[in-house]
Amino acid sequence: MYVYDEFDRAFLAERVADFRDQVERRLSGALTEDEFKPLRLMNGVYLQLHAYMLRIAIPYGTLSSDQLRRMAHVARVYDRGYGHFTTRQNIQFNWIKLEDLPQAMADLGEVGVHGIQTSGNCIRNVTTDQWAGATPEEFDDPRIWAEILRQYSTFHPEFTYLPRKFKIAITAAPKDRAATKVHDVGLRLHRNEDGELGFEVLVGGGLGRTPFVGKSIRPFLPVRHVLSYIEAIMRVYNQFGRRDNIYKARIKILVHEIGAEAFAEAVEAEWANIRDGALQLTDEIIDDIRARFLYPDFAALEDEPAELTAALEDPRFATWYRNSVHKHKVPGYSIVTISLKPVGAPPGDATADQMDAVADLADAYAFHEIRVGHEQNLCLPNVATRDLPELWRRLDAAGLATPNVNHISDIIACPGLDYCALANARAIPVAQEISKRFADLDRSRGIGRLHVNISGCINACGHHHVGHIGILGVEKNGQEFYQITLGGRADEHAQLGTLLGPAVSYDQVPGLIEDIVDAYLELRSSPKELFIDTVHRLGVEPFKERVYATH
Amino acid sequence: MAAPQQQKLKVNGPVAVTANRLADGAVVWRTAAGGWSTALGDAAVVTTAPEAIALLEGAHKRDTDAVGAYVAPVVLGEDGAILPGNLRERIRVNGVTFELPASEPPASTLPAA
Numbered sequence: 295m296y297v298y299d300e301f302d303r304a305f306l307a308e309r310v311a312d313f314r315d316q317v318e319r320r321l322s323g324a325l326t327e328d329e330f331k332p333l334r335l336m337n338g339v340y341l342q343l344h345a346y347m348l349r350i351a352i353p354y355g356t357l358s359s360d361q362l363r364r365m366a367h368v369a370r371v372y373d374r375g376y377g378h379f380t381t382r383q384n385i386q387f388n389w390i391k392l393e394d395l396p397q398a399m400a401d402l403g404e405v406g407v408h409g410i411q412t413s414g415n416c417i418r419n420v421t422t423d424q425w426a427g428a429t430p431e432e433f434d435d436p437r438i439w440a441e442i443l444r445q446y447s448t449f450h451p452e453f454t455y456l457p458r459k460f461k462i463a464i465t466a467a468p469k470d471r472a473a474t475k476v477h478d479v480g481l482r483l484h485r486n487e488d489g490e491l492g493f494e495v496l497v498g499g500g501l502g503r504t505p506f507v508g509k510s511i512r513p514f515l516p517v518r519h520v521l522s523y524i525e526a527i528m529r530v531y532n533q534f535g536r537r538d539n540i541y542k543a544r545i546k547i548l549v550h551e552i553g554a555e556a557f558a559e560a561v562e563a564e565w566a567n568i569r570d571g572a573l574q575l576t577d578e579i580i581d582d583i584r585a586r587f588l589y590p591d592f593a594a595l596e597d598e599p600a601e602l603t604a605a606l607e608d609p610r611f612a613t614w615y616r617n618s619v620h621k622h623k624v625p626g627y628s629i630v631t632i633s634l635k636p637v638g639a640p641p642g643d644a645t646a647d648q649m650d651a652v653a654d655l656a657d658a659y660a661f662h663e664i665r666v667g668h669e670q671n672l673c674l675p676n677v678a679t680r681d682l683p684e685l686w687r688r689l690d691a692a693g694l695a696t697p698n699v700n701h702i703s704d705i706i707a708c709p710g711l712d713y714c715a716l717a718n719a720r721a722i723p724v725a726q727e728i729s730k731r732f733a734d735l736d737r738s739r740g741i742g743r744l745h746v747n748i749s750g751c752i753n754a755c756g757h758h759h760v761g762h763i764g765i766l767g768v769e770k771n772g773q774e775f776y777q778i779t780l781g782g783r784a785d786e787h788a789q790l791g792t793l794l795g796p797a798v799s800y801d802q803v804p805g806l807i808e809d810i811v812d813a814y815l816e817l818r819s820s821p822k823e824l825f826i827d828t829v830h831r832l833g834v835e836p837f838k839e840r841v842y843a844t845h
Numbered sequence: 846m847a848a849p850q851q852q853k854l855k856v857n858g859p860v861a862v863t864a865n866r867l868a869d870g871a872v873v874w875r876t877a878a879g880g881w882s883t884a885l886g887d888a889a890v891v892t893t894a895p896e897a898i899a900l901l902e903g904a905h906k907r908d909t910d911a912v913g914a915y916v917a918p919v920v921l922g923e924d925g926a927i928l929p930g931n932l933r934e935r936i937r938v939n940g941v942t943f944e945l946p947a948s949e950p951p952a953s954t955l956p957a958a
């Protein structure tokens with residue numbers, strides 16, 4: 295866990311007091327809506343279809359059990375008893391009253407959480423791998439770098455009024471769980487031949503109405519230069535990014551229009567002036583931040599304890615274990631993913647009771663720490679392997695042991711027309727229906743890894759472009775229609791999906807998805823070939839022929 | 846459905862003016878008396894663009910009651926009841942189209958052994 299200092303706490307308290315004052319002035323009419331809107335947005339407060347929504351950042355996806363319990367409290371006291379975990383390591387409360395918002399924020403501020411950098415044209419909450427600090431694959435703990443960037447970017451005066459919002463993601467493992475290639479800036483930590491730590495720097499990725507995969511502009515940037523290099527990127531963007539047209543204001547458009555090479559040259563030229571200046575990170579600064587991340591006191595434990603061997607006799611436990619548990623860097627420990635996708639439920643939602651249950655389990659088995667991943671699931675990063683059977687029983691009792699991680703029912707979906715004022719079509723009920731069709735876990739296991747991502751409009755909050763199957767809600771003559779894409783992916787081989795064919799109506803979507811899956815089962819070269827690999831081998835045509843023949 | 850606030854005003858059927866209540870975001874409808882009601886049945890329904898614009902201008906005069914006012918289609922039922930005119934407004938009036946997560950944990954989600 296990261297330990298916040300007095301400065302952070304005092305700062306948050308002041309910020310909440312400011313917001314309380316702004317809300318009072320708004321309610322009394324002293325502030326107009328036009329004056330108030332940018333202020334509320336800077337605190338993560340949106341107005342949706344039927345209520346205000348509060349978006350709270352979970353920096354680099356790390357939460358303490360106390361913080362999660364406080365979120366449960368907010369859900370219970372000020373909202374309708376649940377919260378929604380999003381694809382950017384945030385949580386959203388959908389029903390908070392404006393009058394109650396300052397108090398809800400004060401309650402959250404007491405445990406160091408807030409809505410800063412969750413909205414507005416600033417550098418947003420920096421996201422990273424939910425397995426940070428725990429996976430044996432990583433070169434370093436990416437949260438250290440996310441925290442350095444967070445401290446640098448929070449209220450940076452030059453970057454508070456950017457042409458548009460700006461999203462940075464970091465991975466420190468070759469396997470990219472943070473979707474770095476579809477962020478404005480993606481940082482990929484690795485070691486060069488001399489064993490030195492550095493970042494590959496990608497720019498210009500993004501989704502929305504004009505999706506792009508990020509382009510690499512520097513294969514290796516020594517870590518001490520990360521701030522000056524980001525600053526150089528931001529300056530080039532601030533200077534040349536378009537402010538005349540909101541749809542062309544993201545950095546991806548600039549990179550696309552002038553080309554990655556020209557963009558890289560401009561950055562390098564800017565960087566040459568500042569690289570050895572005040573932004574260069576000294577070892578002291580890095581060590582200071584590093585020292586604020588406290589790691590659990592791991593015990594020397596066996597990797598295959600008797601408790602595990604015995605429990606694996608139970609096929610239900612074994613199913614969950616194979617699906618939701620991963621290897622930890624410390625022997626005798628495991629990383630546990632908690633699916634927030636029970637069959638038929640809204641993806642990413644957790645009730646207040648479930649949040650409390652997870653917080654209690656984190657206290658009992660996981661050193662008080664919880665993570666949130668971009669797939670809208672939770673994670674306990676540090677669990678003693680011998681405790682897994684007990685943990686599983688208690689997760690199951692709380693409805694949190696669905697063994698469908700990375701299966702077709704582990705769907706990413708945005709709030710869509712059920713909540714969102716910008717939506718064309720619903721996303722959540724589509725996800726619910728698909729997950730019901732594939733409720734049979736043997737069937738979904740037979741299908742293997744398959745990511746279905748759904749967005750209710752072109753803004754792509756549900757990452758549909760990078761779903762193995764992407765579903766985008768559009769509107770035709772007042773009716774909900776859905777475009778289907780195949781072959782997208784958000785990992786280290788990120789790629790945008792290809793349109794399958796004409797949009798289909800709401801009722802046709804689940805059947806169409808079943809047909810696509812049937813086509814895959816027929817077309818795959820062997821049960822080992824994943825859906826995504828079959829699509830890449832054959833293209834969408836053979837799918838199209840089979841699927842539209844029946845519709 | 847591009848956000849209705851951003852659409853050009855075209856009126857070809859009954860419409861009402863709707864917004865969100867400032868204090869809690871609740872969906873409200875402009876009444877003939879120049880106030881707001883959470884009941885769609887209380888809405889002032891008009892059928893021409895000038896009437897709709899007049900309602901909207903009234904709504905914009907004061908922004909401490911409700912915000913984000915726009916013109917929304919409605920349908921008149923046989924009994925004269927006022928009903929939402931499209932899916933978006935149906936969701937605003939009736940709530941989300943699925944069951945909200947309840948705070949009791951669902952039954953076991955594991956497959957039978």
Ligand code: HEM
Binds near residue numbers: 458499500709715757
């Ligand atoms: C009221 C709710 C929301 C509003 C008004 C909203 C608005 C937007 C808009 C306007 C964009 C497009 C921005 C652009 O391309 O410049 C966008 C993109 C995005 N939003 Fe949302 N969003 C909402 C909820 C969410 C939720 C719930 C999530 C996570 C599940 C989310 C995550 C994202 C992501 C990942 C993108 C696309 C990535 C990118 O920025 O390129 N948003 N959102």
Ligand code: SF4
Binds near residue numbers: 711752754756
């Ligand atoms: S993709 Fe569209 S519908 Fe979905 S949350 Fe984003 S803005 Fe709303």
